Amino acid sequence: MRFSVTCGFVFAATVATAAPLGLSAQPYAGVTPIPRTTDAAALHALATHREIIERIKIGFEAEGAQNWSQAVDEFTRVVALDPPEPQGSTAYYDLGFAHAERDEFAAAASAYEKAIALDAGFLAARANLVSVYLLAGNVPAARAAADAFVAAAPDSARALYERGITALHAGDDATALRDFRALSSADPSYAVAHYDIALAEQQLGRFDDAERELRAAIVLSPHYTRAQIALGAVLLHEGKKDEARLAFDGALAGTDDPALRNLAESLRDAIAR
Amino acid sequence: MLGVSRRLVFGTALALLTLASAGFARASIVALDAVAGTQLDASAIPAQLGPINELGRNGWHCEPEQGAKARVAHEATLPASDGY
Numbered sequence: 001m002r003f004s005v006t007c008g009f010v011f012a013a014t015v016a017t018a019a020p021l022g023l024s025a026q027p028y029a030g031v032t033p034i035p036r037t038t039d040a041a042a043l044h045a046l047a048t049h050r051e052i053i054e055r056i057k058i059g060f061e062a063e064g065a066q067n068w069s070q071a072v073d074e075f076t077r078v079v080a081l082d083p084p085e086p087q088g089s090t091a092y093y094d095l096g097f098a099h100a101e102r103d104e105f106a107a108a109a110s111a112y113e114k115a116i117a118l119d120a121g122f123l124a125a126r127a128n129l130v131s132v133y134l135l136a137g138n139v140p141a142a143r144a145a146a147d148a149f150v151a152a153a154p155d156s157a158r159a160l161y162e163r164g165i166t167a168l169h170a171g172d173d174a175t176a177l178r179d180f181r182a183l184s185s186a187d188p189s190y191a192v193a194h195y196d197i198a199l200a201e202q203q204l205g206r207f208d209d210a211e212r213e214l215r216a217a218i219v220l221s222p223h224y225t226r227a228q229i230a231l232g233a234v235l236l237h238e239g240k241k242d243e244a245r246l247a248f249d250g251a252l253a254g255t256d257d258p259a260l261r262n263l264a265e266s267l268r269d270a271i272a273r
Numbered sequence: 274m275l276g277v278s279r280r281l282v283f284g285t286a287l288a289l290l291t292l293a294s295a296g297f298a299r300a301s302i303v304a305l306d307a308v309a310g311t312q313l314d315a316s317a318i319p320a321q322l323g324p325i326n327e328l329g330r331n332g333w334h335c336e337p338e339q340g341a342k343a344r345v346a347h348e349a350t351l352p353a354s355d356g357y
Contacts, residue, residue: 056327063324086329094324101321122330123341124322134318157349158341161319168315183346190346191354192316199313221354230313 052083052091059094063101071098079114089119096128105136123153130162134169142166150179157183164196173200191221195230202234210234218250225255229264236271245271317352 035046059074075095083091096111112129115122126149133142146163153159164179177200184193198213214231217224228251235244248268252261322337330338343349 053327060324060326086331087327090325090327090329093330097321097324119330122338124325124330124335124337127319127337127341128321131318131321153342155344156341157343157346158319158351161346161349161351165315165318187345187347190351192352193346195354196316199315202313217354224354226313226316227354233313 048081052078052081052087056087056091056094059091059098063094063098066101068098068101071095072102085118089115089122089125092118093122093125093128096125096132100128100132100135103135105132108132109136109138109141121152123149123156123159126152127158127162130166134162134166139166139169143170155186157186160186161193168196168199171203173203176200177204189220191217191224191227194220195224195227198227198230198234202230207234207238211238223254225251225257225260225264228254229260229267232264232267241271319351322350 035042037043037046055074055078059071059078062068062071062074072095075091075098078087078091079095082088092111092115096108096115099105099111100108109129109132112125112132115125116129119125126145129145130142130149133139133145143163143166146159146166149156149159150163160179160183164176164183167173167176167179177197180193180196180200184190184197187193194213194217198210198217201207201210201213211231211234214227214234217227218231221227228247232244232247232251235241235247245268248264248271251264252268255261255264322340325335325337329335340348340350
């Protein structure tokens with residue numbers, strides 16, 4: 001009898017507490033039931049799954065703390081456990097990230113490739129793969145990865161930028177021009193796209209178009225030192241020495257970067273001689 | 274004798290000056306050619322998109338995946354221009 005009364009009280013209290021909650025929007029899923037089993041294989045699978053989740057959490061925190069070696073250790077262990085999706089592609093992605101931060105570009109590329117093999121729609125992995133191939137100096141592999149990225153996401157600004165950069169590194173100025181023009185059409189205020197269009201135009205021998213793009217970049221971003229230096233070089237090629245000197249002076253005024261200042265200064269002084 | 278020496282010195286100086294000027298002009302042309310032909314670097318390789326947690330790329334606001342998908346440059350974590 002006492003038991004029944006207690007249960008009844010608990011039930012009433014539960015209903016009273018739950019009723020108001022039921023009226024408000026509840027954005028969270030219900031509590032996941034705790035699996036109960038004595039089967040050895042099922043217990044092993046549950047333990048493995050738990051280890052995968054916990055190690056990804058630890059590795060993720062290690063990356064946040066820039067502890068790359070711990071992150072590599074954790075994610076290497078996770079991928080050895082052959083995790084299901086999405087943890088499998090996530091672990092390979094994070095492993096690639098940690099390797100890249102340690103300048104281990106070949107290992108990073110390998111990890112990103114595996115992430116994409118598990119999840120072909122993983123655009124962040126595709127983006128980072130192009131970057132690490134370029135950082136490794138492997139332009140043909142970067143080109144293949146960039147083509148695949150654009151095929152998977154034709155409207156992605158990052159895909160267009162990465163393929164454009166790769167094309168410039170490969171000397172394919174026509175592709176670079178097409179990609180940076182598409183990028184600029186989608187976001188005309190992005191000065192860097194104008195700069196890269198100008199480089200491609202310059203390579204194609206169209207110096208007046210290059211000059212126009214560089215002036216557009218500088219209007220959008222007045223302290224864009226590389227664009228000022230490029231403009232000076234283009235103007236000089238067009239025989240406009242005085243304007244070129246002004247461009248190099250503008251570059252000097254716009255940056256504290258010693259390397260860029262040195263470049264602008266030496267170019268300006270070469271005209272003065 | 275003195276007149277001959279003066280003429281010789283003057284002539285030699287003139288010849289040296291002419292040669293120096295020609296050399297200087299040639300050096301200047303070479304320098305300008307080098308400047309005009311300066312091969313400029315493409316803009317920077319983008320920084321990596323950041324780490325992803327155990328939830329994976331779908332089903333939450335995954336910033337790296339959003340950055341990779343973004344259609345406009347300013348949302349895509351691409352290199353900046355100012356000061357570079």
